[in-house]
Structure formats: structure tokens, C-alpha cells
Amino acid sequence: MKRQIIDTIEKYDKIIIHRHVRPDPDAYGSQVGLKELIKTNYPNKQVFASGTHDELLNYLAKQDELTKEDYSGALVIVTDTGNTERIDADFYKEGSYIIKIDHHPNVDPYGDLKWVDTDSSSTSEMIYELFLEGQQHSGWKMSDTAARLLFAGIVGDTGRFIFPSATVRTFEIAGELIKYDFDRTKLFADMYEEDRRILHLKGYIYQNFIMDQKGMAYIKINQTILKEFNVTASETSQLVGVLGDVRGICAWVIFVEEKDQIRVRLRSKGPVINGLAAQYNGGGHPLASGASVYNWHEADEIIEKLKVLCSTN
Ligand SMILES: [Mn+2]
CATH class of the missing domain: 3.90.1640.10 (inorganic pyrophosphatase (n-terminal core))
Structure with a gap:
């Protein structure tokens, strides 16, 4: 061959x-x-x-x-x-x-x-x-x-x-x-500089996510935040698991503002969420789904619906 x-x-x-x-x-x-x-x-x-x-x-x-x-x-x-x-x-x-x-x-x-x-x-x-x-x-x-x-x-x-x-x-x-x-050392530095940026944004998410008493958590990452951390919208796919180890968490959603849409990344420890994702141009697995919305009002709707899923879980 x-x-x-x-x-x-x-x-x-x-x-x-x-x-x-x-x-x-x-x-x-x-x-x-x-x-x-x-x-x-x-x-x-x-x-x-x-x-x-x-x-x-x-x-x-x-x-x-x-x-x-x-x-x-x-x-x-x-x-x-x-x-x-x-x-x-x-x-x-x-x-x-x-x-x-x-x-x-x-x-x-x-x-x-x-x-x-x-x-x-x-x-x-x-x-x-x-x-x-x-x-x-x-x-x-x-x-x-x-x-x-x-x-x-x-x-x-x-x-x-x-x-x-x-x-x-x-x-x-x-x-x-x-x-x-x-220059191998320089190459490694160039390749893994990225890790530090992602790590900083992870830290930001841990410090700023919002969670209710039923364990429904969310964070909104807008373009300003992405710019501040020098992370692209597509790189945030690495971040979705980040809240999984928060004590008492039931389900969470990470919103990432892209140029023409807001990417919605949903994860759950119990309630099935792919039905919710399907309502917003998305889908996926029962406990890991993705969707797209086009304004922050729709994002807030998802937050409310996810709250209901967690409180009836
Ligand atoms: Mn390859």
C-alpha cells in the first residue's frame, strides 16, 4: 500500500x-x-x-x-x-x-x-x-x-x-x-500553552457557576469571557465535564456564545436530558446532550426546564 x-x-x-x-x-x-x-x-x-x-x-x-x-x-x-x-x-x-x-x-x-x-x-x-x-x-x-x-x-x-x-x-x-x-522544548511550550488557558477558564467556571438547592447548575460563557481567557468557542467542548464532581449536583448546562448561536452543553447525573435538548435544535444521550439556542432568553428557558427536571427527579 x-x-x-x-x-x-x-x-x-x-x-x-x-x-x-x-x-x-x-x-x-x-x-x-x-x-x-x-x-x-x-x-x-x-x-x-x-x-x-x-x-x-x-x-x-x-x-x-x-x-x-x-x-x-x-x-x-x-x-x-x-x-x-x-x-x-x-x-x-x-x-x-x-x-x-x-x-x-x-x-x-x-x-x-x-x-x-x-x-x-x-x-x-x-x-x-x-x-x-x-x-x-x-x-x-x-x-x-x-x-x-x-x-x-x-x-x-x-x-x-x-x-x-x-x-x-x-x-x-x-x-x-x-x-x-x-526546538523540541519550544514546540512543547507552544503546544501546551493551550492547556493553561483552558485551565484558567475551568477555574473561572468553578468560581462563577450558579446552582440551586436541587442541584441544577449553569454557567453562561459569553464572547467577552472567551476573549478574556483567549479560548475559542470550539475549545470549550473540553470543559463540559468540569462541574461533574461538584457535590450535590444533579444536572448542569454550560452556555457558550458563538458568533451566530449559543451552544448549549447539557450533562446530568440522573434526569434524562436529551428530550430537553431535542426541544432546542439538539439531542444526544440521556445524560449527555447538546443543543443550540439563538438568544439568552431561550437559554433562560432551558435553565427553568432543567430546574424542573431536577426538582422532579
Ligand atoms: Mn489523528
Whole structure:
């Protein structure tokens, strides 16, 4: 499979690489890492890494902007993306040929050529394996830039090598990558600066949530608060469990004001809440649901209804 992928890369003059929406370090690491590898080893090819850029990943890479016309005759490679709905691209279908490279379960086997390895810690790790194949058969060289990106992807998806997905092979590959010239300490600092911001916002939630006697709790996080803590609305998904260990809590809701809606994240220790979520453009599991409202009045309605659910629980 790796050989076939390299043969295909060699055939095309123009290559466009995509990854999933709401990118993480493995998405950028595998996508731009592969771009850098191809650029280094085939300097005459046009290679692009495209998708909606996330400012929080500025330290890793930027994204190339493309038009529909750019896809004509192009090879499209999608990394780290299990299903087509999650591909962050408008025109990927306009290319001539699609390759999927991913480590998520292959629930949506899209593409003309698919390489899926769920045993791999990250797609960045797979790109390193692809590099080894290229090195052996086509004399591929690794660059410092590519090494840094792939290392970041592995670090990101293994939670700094904490998760069991980090295998002996993962450590071997990481060991190879750190032989290249990049500032590992700075990279870790850039990657985990984020944690401190999230941690500060968690502290804010603990200090400011409101709870009634029946254990119904809520907090409203508006744009001003998000700005103050330098946290994006999408990052707040990591925060929803935060009130779960509050003593006496029955159910809670975290409102996060986005540009055009207020995201509603509901959690419960008892009362079933997905019915309530369904009333407000949402749904989910009995004890973990999400919804969307469009003004703070509707948010207050949810608070009142959740109070009723807790008091009759
Ligand atoms: Mn990944």
C-alpha cells in the first residue's frame, strides 16, 4: 500500500493535501508533514496543504488557499480523516484521484486508494512509515521541518506519549524524529500553552457557576469571557465535564456564545436530558446532550426546564 501511494505521488505534478475540520496537531502534522516531504523530494511538483486555518496552530504551519480550478488534474490526499463529512475542503472531489491515509476506524472507506492503520498512534506516525518506504525505494530525505511536524502530530495524538496508543514503534519513530534539528522544548511550550488557558477558564467556571438547592447548575460563557481567557468557542467542548464532581449536583448546562448561536452543553447525573435538548435544535444521550439556542432568553428557558427536571427527579 505504501509503495502504491508513493507510485501515485510520483505520477502527479500537482498534489493537494487535506485533513479534518477543527484541526489538531496530528491533522496539521500529517498533512503539512507530508507536503514538506513531497516538496523536499520532488521539488518540481506543486504541493498544497489546504483547509480552514486555525490560529491556535500558527506555531505549526499555515494553510494554502485554493480555488476550484486548482483541483483540475490534481492528486488529492486526505490525512487523519475517518469520514468524508469531516474533510475540511470544498472541492476535494474535483481532483483526479483521492488517497485516504488515516488511523481512525475505516467506517467510511472513501477514496480511490485507502491506507488505514488503526494500530498507529497517529497519522503522523503513518507518514513517517511512508517516508521510510520512500527512503528505501526512491531515496526520500527527511527535512527538519517535516520532522518537527510529524513529531508534533505524534505528541498531540498520544497526549505527550501518555495514552496506550503510544507503542514501542511510536517511541522508536519519535526517537528517530528528534535526531532532526528543531526546538523540541519550544514546540512543547507552544503546544501546551493551550492547556493553561483552558485551565484558567475551568477555574473561572468553578468560581462563577450558579446552582440551586436541587442541584441544577449553569454557567453562561459569553464572547467577552472567551476573549478574556483567549479560548475559542470550539475549545470549550473540553470543559463540559468540569462541574461533574461538584457535590450535590444533579444536572448542569454550560452556555457558550458563538458568533451566530449559543451552544448549549447539557450533562446530568440522573434526569434524562436529551428530550430537553431535542426541544432546542439538539439531542444526544440521556445524560449527555447538546443543543443550540439563538438568544439568552431561550437559554433562560432551558435553565427553568432543567430546574424542573431536577426538582422532579
Ligand atoms: Mn489523528
